[in-house]
Amino acid sequence: MDPMTYTRVDGRAADQLRPVTITRNWLDHAEGSVLVEFGRTRVLIAASVTQGVPRWRQGSGLGWVTSEYAMLPRATHTRGDRESIKGRVGGRTHEISRLIGRSLRAVIDHKALGENTIVLDCDVLQADGGTRTAAITGAYVALADAVDWLRGRDALKGEPLINSVAAVSVGIVEGTPLLDLAYVEDSAAEVDLNVVTTGDGRFVEVQGTAEGQPFDRAVLDALLDLGVKGAADLTALQRQALAR
Amino acid sequence: MDPMTYTRVDGRAADQLRPVTITRNWLDHAEGSVLVEFGRTRVLIAASVTQGVPRWRQGSGLGWVTSEYAMLPRATHTRGDRESIKGRVGGRTHEISRLIGRSLRAVIDHKALGENTIVLDCDVLQADGGTRTAAITGAYVALADAVDWLRGRDALKGEPLINSVAAVSVGIVEGTPLLDLAYVEDSAAEVDLNVVTTGDGRFVEVQGTAEGQPFDRAVLDALLDLGVKGAADLTALQRQALAR
């Protein structure tokens, strides 16, 4: 478990992110939009603002932030069938959509948002591992732009963004903890952990899964350390993107 | 965060499970079946064995274990619509079904199982918090009985059960870490963590979510400690149930 000796497929250090780019305003119509790339993983995110909230929340004075995640059929190595044609959304899609939504809501003051809804559509144009963490990381930036759009229209009741949020995957491959797994690494991982943190390094979500062997507390601790470090790197990149 | 001072709704200690009962062979037809109760939460689990495996696994020599989770419409305080009538399975259902399946597969030697499939149907008859953790804990026992059924028919290639698996929820309520949250506690929790461990105390799955404030590493550590403790208690109860 010596990160010094393991050689990654793309030559990265064990604790190094892939090249990350966050391109704002990739779309012309959306109130916020980002094309986020973690290496060859490419996710297009559109933030759509609408006045009002879903029926079950009307009259509460609270806003609503939610997310839908999907993959284009040929985002992956082999083509997958469209969920629209199958007529049903798969379990993985559901699970990731819910994770993204929860993660973003964790940094939102719904009262300050007022009765406005922001939907974050995260569509994976190309997948090479880490699509959900790229989606969360990019969606935060698109959300910030959408909030800014609302601010410009005096449609807020305060400052709804109480923190930033970023996410990264970590895992154990051949005994070595690695940051930001590419698809081939993810396939080989014995343990897989997604860490979602706020800009000040606290946890929003921790999801760890034994893919092969169950893992002990020492492994979990090492992965958490690495995840917190990677998420902090992404937080810095989000700040740079928003500063441009 | 002094567990001594917090009074739980049912008078339990902060680190105490609800009364747990595991009733084996509750059904006459299934190869394994369990009615598991965590307090007022009641989940009926049926293990169904079929010869052969899904098409994508045929010829591999490997078995398959999977799970489907669902709630009866009036398991909850107010009636929910049936997913069969809505014509689609919801995200929460998908997510929990997948979690149960992964958790059970973590303790299965698929080669030893041979090309047999075991489906664990986990139907929540009554919900009072912790349905997914009760389902995993009970499903392991039903799975063990189904494996035993296969063993009795000389249909195995070895010993497929390489470990036991149990699950419990922990959470922070009013700053206090609590074990095995009932519904009212779960609704009030600031942080919610599900821990799935093997019988020897290693992690299979860790899923922590900030419901209110993001949480720091100290909180996560306290919750992990409590979860490991609770899962160990459940492991002991599983052993007793299987010894009867």
Add this chain to the structure above:
Amino acid sequence: MDPMTYTRVDGRAADQLRPVTITRNWLDHAEGSVLVEFGRTRVLIAASVTQGVPRWRQGSGLGWVTSEYAMLPRATHTRGDRESIKGRVGGRTHEISRLIGRSLRAVIDHKALGENTIVLDCDVLQADGGTRTAAITGAYVALADAVDWLRGRDALKGEPLINSVAAVSVGIVEGTPLLDLAYVEDSAAEVDLNVVTTGDGRFVEVQGTAEGQPFDRAVLDALLDLGVKGAADLTALQRQALAR
């Protein structure tokens, strides 16, 4: 066709019910609930009360009683696929749900119920023949408890229960009319008749089907006699259950 000479699988007399148990308040949340058992057939019934009625009945001053029937996947000898996952409700499910609803509405004074809705969810936990008749028989008891719950809240406009209702299956096996068929008998039956009667012995529903040969009037008469007798026995058991 001499009932004296035919030996039933469980030693019952031809005109004898299986052991019937009606357990009230099996659930904690529902306004009425029953676990009804006809031998190994086990149906869990939850009566859910909601204020108001479906849109097409609003403003009429009339209440509404309806039912949904379903089977758990492993209620039967071999596992069936979930209708939620198939994305559609099957014809048999539809047919039985409608039968239960009609049977219960036959003993309801909708004006006295006021604009309240009672849904009877009948979920078959284990099936061994006669699931629809057990469901109707048990659902009446759950309905009576739900009506009582409304009465306790002064939410009624009068006495909505104008009668009781019970149901039983009868059939011809090897020329012999048998009461309350178990699954193996049902599979072998040449004629199959479900009789739904009120507490005073009048018919609410009569559904007879030739499974093998068409049947003549004498056979139909014999089956109706037997069905009326069996339903009367069930009426007595319902009364005892409600008296407890």
Add this chain to the structure above:
Amino acid sequence: MDPMTYTRVDGRAADQLRPVTITRNWLDHAEGSVLVEFGRTRVLIAASVTQGVPRWRQGSGLGWVTSEYAMLPRATHTRGDRESIKGRVGGRTHEISRLIGRSLRAVIDHKALGENTIVLDCDVLQADGGTRTAAITGAYVALADAVDWLRGRDALKGEPLINSVAAVSVGIVEGTPLLDLAYVEDSAAEVDLNVVTTGDGRFVEVQGTAEGQPFDRAVLDALLDLGVKGAADLTALQRQALAR
């Protein structure tokens, strides 16, 4: 309950059928087809023959006869939504499709049919009460023609039609037993009974429902007598149609 004194909407006697026409070969492509009219109720039936049987019946040497029933959207007084657009088949449609299929199979020797499938599509072009009984009555004639078509191709193993089958509705309106109810009569009926009989007057299916008050044995007996009489009249009309 004196049939002498009740005046029907169209002046018929209480025990009189509406004008019935059975037009064979209404379609050019189908192996058997019938446009059947019971007064203003008009059902188009197509019998489609295919070689082979559904997978679950392959290799049994037995044939298969099944039916699908549906209504055009404007068959009724007010337009109904299409089930294709709703994406699901309703309970009533399911129930009637199943009834028609069972009724036809009751007069089929599946061995003599050989491994051939006949599907009877019964599409209601206009509805004025009694669509299911018209469908069964007409479908028998289309089935006979389809069997004839198979006979002409030497594709049978014997004579598959062991009897004829016809169906009629009867009901109690204002205390009077009436034969072959039109829609306005059906809406006003206190009791509604569908009788399906073979050509020699035995029962294939009996389905009686109390729409208002529960009914006693004397009423049931009167309705059964009337239904048997009406079905015999229809049997005669089927014979004439097939003789043309």
Add this chain to the structure above:
Amino acid sequence: MDPMTYTRVDGRAADQLRPVTITRNWLDHAEGSVLVEFGRTRVLIAASVTQGVPRWRQGSGLGWVTSEYAMLPRATHTRGDRESIKGRVGGRTHEISRLIGRSLRAVIDHKALGENTIVLDCDVLQADGGTRTAAITGAYVALADAVDWLRGRDALKGEPLINSVAAVSVGIVEGTPLLDLAYVEDSAAEVDLNVVTTGDGRFVEVQGTAEGQPFDRAVLDALLDLGVKGAADLTALQRQALAR
């Protein structure tokens, strides 16, 4: 490409329609109805009038005309599965429904119609080529009758029918331009063009498709000429039908 030398399957001239019959009031309930026949192609059309318009159009003062097209399962040579049972409407059905709706709306003054909706259900009872053009041609007549029905109730704001509309198919078979293709001709066509025109010969819709070779402008011009001629013939037949 000499229309003189090509012999059609039914002996028609290249520029001759099949025998066309337009039977009005084929149904008793609908506000307008037509059975239209182009040779063996038979489409039943029901025009249903309802007060009010879809939600997105409410308050506009404008009416709405729309259409749904479908085929009975055995309209064709071999039986097709029902879209209601498949649970989804196919692409061809969608495409044709939309074409019919657009074609009819082209001759409607929605203001004069007032906030009324007319739905044209076009159900193909038998298909032998040209079902969409028969549907449009017949639907116009049913629409005219439905408008007349509204006029008789003083429910209009003016004259909503600003023109008539008719449609015909033309195609190139073995180099020869043919009018109103039957199924066997359609299957053999190299180019297929549907022309929808108003009563004064202007175009509402032109849809040409190369089935085999791409086609040049001269072919397109020849087909357009033929289509305009055929649509004019149909316009005359519509007028005769409406004059009866």
Add this chain to the structure above:
Amino acid sequence: MDPMTYTRVDGRAADQLRPVTITRNWLDHAEGSVLVEFGRTRVLIAASVTQGVPRWRQGSGLGWVTSEYAMLPRATHTRGDRESIKGRVGGRTHEISRLIGRSLRAVIDHKALGENTIVLDCDVLQADGGTRTAAITGAYVALADAVDWLRGRDALKGEPLINSVAAVSVGIVEGTPLLDLAYVEDSAAEVDLNVVTTGDGRFVEVQGTAEGQPFDRAVLDALLDLGVKGAADLTALQRQALAR
């Protein structure tokens, strides 16, 4: 109708295309891929090659080319619901998918393709009018690259690409024929025509619709001239893209 006097929203000449860019190999996994832009309309196309053909074509020796078209939810000015979540594919989506597939198959020699399938997924990332014509134009280039990929693997039976294919929209706005309509122009168009031509200027598909007034032959001729001109311009751009 003097093209000289009409001023377009972006200052283009009436017969001028928007800036068109065709970026090949935008994706890493697909056998062919193109990001095509017609002004602000942006469509991502992935060509996926699989060995073998759909079941109904197996053993024919012929290949198969098909297409699926979809829009991301926020491709448009206001967000649309996902078809995967609605559980059904809309009519417009179906119609365009079929058009793209037919257009591409018109330039394919299926025998030379051998029993291989190429699926063209056309996903609209941003919509500003002309998405279907951009999709066809770009899909041809992706198809050419996929064919090239097959050629490089010696998996072809000959040269499957017998021609190129391009598509463009034309329409009448305020009496003026305009080429390649942007969304605002399309919304204002009285007549709308999509022209699909081969590289040598012959027609594959012509679809013209009167949005407001019906149109006469002179208008149709003017639009066809303009469409042929625009498609020829696009053919040249396709050639340049493939030459790079």
